[in-house]
Each structure stands twice: as structure tokens, then as C-alpha cells.
Amino acid sequence: MKFNKLPLEEPVLKGVQDLGFLYPTPIQEQAIPSVLNHRDLLGLAETGTGKTAAFLIPILQFITNSPNNKVSGLVLVPTRELAQQVYQDAQALNKYCGLKIVSIYGGVGKFPQTKQLKSGVDLIIGCPGRILDHMRDKTLQIKDLKYLVLDEADTMCDMGFLPDVNKIISETPTSKQTLLFSATMPEPIRKLTKNILKDPVTIQLGNLTSAATVAHTAFPVPSGLKKDLLLHLLDKTPTGKVVIFTRTKYKAKQLARDLSKEDYKVTSLQGNLSQSQRTNAMNGFRKGKYDLLVATDIAAHGIDVSEVTHVINFDFPGTTDDYTHRVGRTGRAKQSGQAFSLITPEDKQLFNQTKKKLDIEIPLESFKDFDYGIFNPSTFNDPIKRNSQTQSGETKPKKPPHFYRKSAGNKYRKDVNGYRRSRSSSSGEKMKTHTSSNNYKRRVRPKSKSKV
Template sequence: MPFSHLGLSPYLLPALQRALQEQGYVQPTPVQQRAVPVIVQGRDVIAMAPTGSGKTAAFVVPLLQQFITRESGAARAVPQLVLVPTRELALQVAETFTALAAHLPRRPKVVVAVGGVSINPQMMELRGGADVLVATPGRLLDLLSHNALSLKQLATLVLDEADRLLDLGFGEELAQILLKVPAKRQTLLFSATFPPAIARLAAAGLRDPQRIEIDSHAEQPEITQRAIRVDSGRRTQLLAHLLRQQGWPRALVFVGSRHGSEVVADKLAKAGVSAAALHGDLSNGRRLRVLQSFRTGEVQVLVATDVAARGIDIVQLPVVVNYDLPRSPADYTHRIGRTGRAGESGLAVSFVSADTEAHLRLIEKRQQLQIEREQVPGFEPQDVAAPAAVADGNGGIKGRRPSKKDRLRAAAAAGTPPAK
């Protein structure tokens, strides 16, 4: 189904299609096919779809059409409000509004309001209102308490990543916000899962919603997963080698710390690779410039921490590299899900050293994976990983530090005093 069949205005369709294609959407994804026509009709929506399925564009496109056709409101008015759980996702949603409005006859004023930074610049931005406000719940309530905006003319409320909003403890704030918005409004709820808390929220805030559910298995991205053994000290050299050998036009590289992102990006630059670091210490302006440089190809490698990469949606990203393995096995799935989006295939490469082999085995166990270990000629590891933990038949576990009982048993067998 092409975008022309989604009920969009023929007057706006060419501009929206052009912007969508520039963002990598040649054809609408399943969630866009089902959600856009319903939102255009003005109905409330509950949409569940997996990460990388195009949920953000599914609500941004019809909201841009509403913006173009709506008359100007009163001062301080906010007709469209998007609530998100994190600063990173707020910036990503705002960027999507800006990108998809690039060819419209007029552009919306999009304001981002998040905590962790001074409230005064955000209050200044909201003078005269905003066409779209993308906010975290706590900061929105702060702004309302300062009379920085009015929600009396709110027409559309979007709860993006609603399950994460509740997981991160925003339930009480959401309840307060729902009491402050007009009863007559359109509400759009987008979520990856539908736990009981989401059902209660939907019952309280939505009117006869259209429920849309995209099968996560049907939408499973095609991602090839590789694990390459390499000594820890040679990972940057191996990464530079792979970039040249494989011809990757862009790569998102995950590291474990802010300092690590700067160090790796600097080493790659010295090796002749265009690279930039992305971490939580960057200002909003710097972050946007780095992401834009990565999208346009000016920067080939983006070296990011997990926190900074949340909300990043880079269409046609060919490869993700786990320079450092994620601390949490669950984060492995979120990391590799940055590639293989919107129907594209992707590649996820993990570097594994003697020190991290056991952790990769844990990730495999938790994620029900089995990834073959590889070696790249010229980068064969010299360090040896500890063997997998298995029972030794005498109550001890090979591959783990022996217990006191194991040491006493071994000493007795050898006729030597046990080590302390």
C-alpha cells in the first residue's frame, strides 16, 4: 500500500512523500499503513508495534496534516502535545517533526521541554505558544505550574512509548496531566507492549480507541549477528580494518562509558576514520549537529553510550558494533535493533575478548542465542578465555573460582597444605 492510499490530503501528499523518502520510507510500514488513516479520521488509537517499526512517523505525518489545516490559536496555546519518557526520545521525536515538515508550505514551531536542564530557556521558547510540544511529564507539570503554557486548546495528545513512561514511574504525573487536558481531544497511545497498567491508562484517557497490533514476530528485523574474538587492546585497530575491508558507509559503535566514547572516536580519527562521540554530557545543540552529520554521511562512525543512543532512529543503518558488550543482556536487543529497520537487513558485530567471553555467553543464554565465534586474520587473540562453567563431577564447577571445600579437597589429594 503506497502513502497515497492512507487518506492524506492530496494537496500535502507530494511534500510529505518527498520528506518520507528522504528519511528512508519508500513505502509505509505496517504500523503506518494501519495507524495513519485512523488518525487522519480523528479517532483515538492504541498502537502496539516493536522497536524500529516506524511508530514515530505513524503519528507525526497525520499530526503535520492537522497542523497545516488548523487555524491559529490563542497565545500560549499548545494544540499538539507528545509525552515521552526520556530527553533522548524527545529530541528524536522533535527531529522527526522537523524532517518530515521540510517541504510543507509552512513549518511548525516545535518545542522540546525536558528535565535535567534549566527551565528558563524552555519558558522563553513557549512565549506565544507552540504548534507541537514534545515533553517529559515532570517538566510539563513544572511548566504548567509556572503558567508558561496553556493546554485549554489541546487537540491531540500522544503518549509515545507508553510502557516505558509507566516503567520509569511517570504514572502519577500522567494522571495529573490527564486532569489538566480537555476531555474533548484525540488521544494516541503508542507502545511496544500492553501490560495491565497500559490498559488502565487507556480506559481512563481514551474514547472508543481503534486498537492496532503489529505482530512482533512478523516484524522481526533481518539482522545477521557476528561475534569476533580479539584482544581488548586491539579492538580499535580491528574496527578501522573492518570499516575499510567491509566498506561500511556508516556504523553505530556502542561503548560502555562517556569517556570511552571520546577515546574511541579520537583513536578512529587518528586512524583516518571520520568519527564522532555521542554521550550524555553533550548539549542539545551539539547532539543534534552530531546526529545530522552522521545521517548525511559527513561522519562515518558514531561512537555512543547506551543512554545517549536511546531514541536514535537512523534509517538504512547498515551495521551496529558492540565495541563494549552491554552490561544488561536485555540491552543487547535494543542495541542491535538500531539496524535492520523499516524492512532493511542489518548486521550486528560484537567484539569479545578473554575477559568478556563469559558475559557474552550470559547474553546468549538470556536472549536464547548461539553466535559462532570468529577470528579475523591478523587480529587473532593472544589471551585465552576461561572455559565455560561445567560440573566437574565432585561438586565443584570448572571455570569458576574454587570454593574453600574444593581447595581443601584438592590439597588433600595432592598432599600439600591448602592455599589461603
């Protein structure tokens, strides 16, 4: 079915066609007619499926047909980057509608936002914290709101925004139409949907796991060699744009700095950056100034760049939901992508839990030409041997040796322990030697010019 077969009116349809869209994605094809029929909606789909247009298109059509110079629509998102992305998408679709659309989020001054709100607004895309600030300041009234969208509701839950979201919802009329989108369904989101959705249409694509267009691979490595293996992986793997995830802001900043010293075009996206720095980082990554983006989980939810070919988990994510959101940065818009994870022995439990919960296979691979030291990646999935004394009176085996290795770009030393010199090769999974895809050009770091 083409977009011109959907019940869309000319201003909205022309905006869609100007963007070069002929066929709706599955979630758009199912959601748009339901929303236009004034039904509440629960959309359960992984990222990169086109869900943003699935709620923007019908809402823009509704507001265009009945403008009232009041806030008619409100889209709540968890992060500033996602607010910017949704705002840009809305403005592109708004080309022939002529609506007043603003983005409201923290990290920037409130006065320009207040000035925009006072001049009259039709649709707001914003983050819960700053939206509440304006409501408390009486610069934003939503008592006449007609359309409410909660995008990436599970992420808002993870970030602790649900109390703010509930306060905002309490100020809206009960007659509004509500749309909720989520990639996963933790228990707080299940309760929220029961409280705010009225007889909703439920659309679920897949099993709430990562997109089928993403291939998963894991590389066992000791903690102290993770950066060296990352450099080896980048050097050996042809890629397009790459997003590298760390667990902390400090590590994202440090890793980006280390990669820059290796002559990679890299930037970081993490919470310690000012809003202008975050915007410059995203724009530079999107426009090709940077090939690599090192990011934390929270900062990365606004990354919507279709050219991302690889996601690398430098630190394995702490939850299954985080894994889903991370790998969702690639394989978007039906394009193929690859998700690489560097996994240490300490990650083994999380790694196995993630595979089981998402019901996916993540094969283990290694490099023949990489020096792993005393660590043997082929024994990563071997059963753990207990050190307790046996009934036959055997004594505890000696503790495994410790060794220290100084990372090239760091001034600290990491203790790497728990590796046995020999283990039985009874692993359930066979270790593969990593071979790169030929779909992308191999990134070759420029050689430094010799000084005369």
C-alpha cells in the first residue's frame, strides 16, 4: 500500500511525498488509520521502524483541520537529542500545514521558550522536566490538550520520569486521545498503559527484541585488553558510521580522547556536555564530520542516523532493555547493521541472561592475529569450576594468577584475574575466527607525517 492510499489530506500527503516516502512502514500502515479513527494506541516496536511518523502524520492532520491557537498536541520524549530529532521530523512534515511547532527541553534558556509559548503554539515536542517547569511558571497551559504522545515510554521509566509524566497527565483533559510507544514493556509501563489508555488498539511488531536486520556478535576479552581489542576490531572491520557505547560519562570522554589520538574522527555524546556541545556532536556525526560516536545509554536515545552500520558495546549493557535500545541505533529503516559486544568474564551472567530473555543467538568470535595474553577466548563459555573442597577430601586449587597490564592511553592499571591457564574444551558454542564483511570500505587510519 502506498501513502496516497491512506486517508491523508493534501497538506500532509504533500509533505510526506516531498520527503521521498512512497510506502509506509508496517507500523505506519497499521497505526495511521487507527489514530485517524480517534482510537488510543499502544505501539510496541523496536527502534528504527518509523514509529515517529506513525504518530506525527495523523496528529498534524488533526490539528491542521481544527486550529485553535492553543496547545493541541504534546509529544513527551526522554532526552533532548530525541526531542530535537522528533522536532526536525515534525517540521519537515509540516511544510504545507503551516502549524506552529516548538521543542521544549532543558539545558538551554527558558526565556526564548517562554516567548514562543506566549506567541501561540499548536504542537510541542519536549522532555517532562522542562515541560513541568513551564507549567509551574504558568507559561504553559494544557487544559485544552487534544492529543498526547508518550514516545520511548520505557526509557522515560528507566530515567525516573514517570512521576513527572503522571503530573503532566493529571493536568490534561480526560477526553484527549493518547498514544504510547515503547520498545519494551517493563511492569511500570504496563500499569501506566492501563491507567491512561482507553480501549487502545495494540500494534506489536516482532517480539520486542532488536530488529531482524541486525546481526549480533560477541568478542570475549579480558578487561585490561578491551581498548586494544576495540582498536584491532576497528582496524580490521570495514564500517560506515559507528556508535560505541560505554557505561559511564567519564569512560565515554576518555575513550573518545584515546581514539582521537589514534587518528580516528571521533566525538562523544554524554551528560557532562553542554547542550550546544551535544548538538554540535550529533550534527557532526550525522553530516560526516565524525565517523565514530562514543556515547552513554542515556545520551544515545536521540541518535537516529540511518547510516549507522555498526554498534559496538565497549561495556556490555546492564539490562536487556539497554541492549535492545543500543543495538536499535543500527539496522534502521530496513537497512542491515551489525552489533558487536566486547564481553569480559565478569559480563558472562549478563550476557547469557540477555540471550535468553531476547531469545537470540549471539555467536562468539575471536581474532587469530590478536595477542590475548594468557586469556583463552575459546574457553569463555566453559562451565565455572568451583573451588570448594570436595567430599573426597581434595584441597582447594590455588587461586588463578594475577597479572597487570598498562593500557596505552591510561595512567591507571587494571587488575585482571580469574583466568585459568587451562580449561576443558566442553563449551556448548564453538569459537569462530572473526571475518569482516565486504559491504563497507575498510577504514584505514592516516599515517602520521614524519617530522624532518
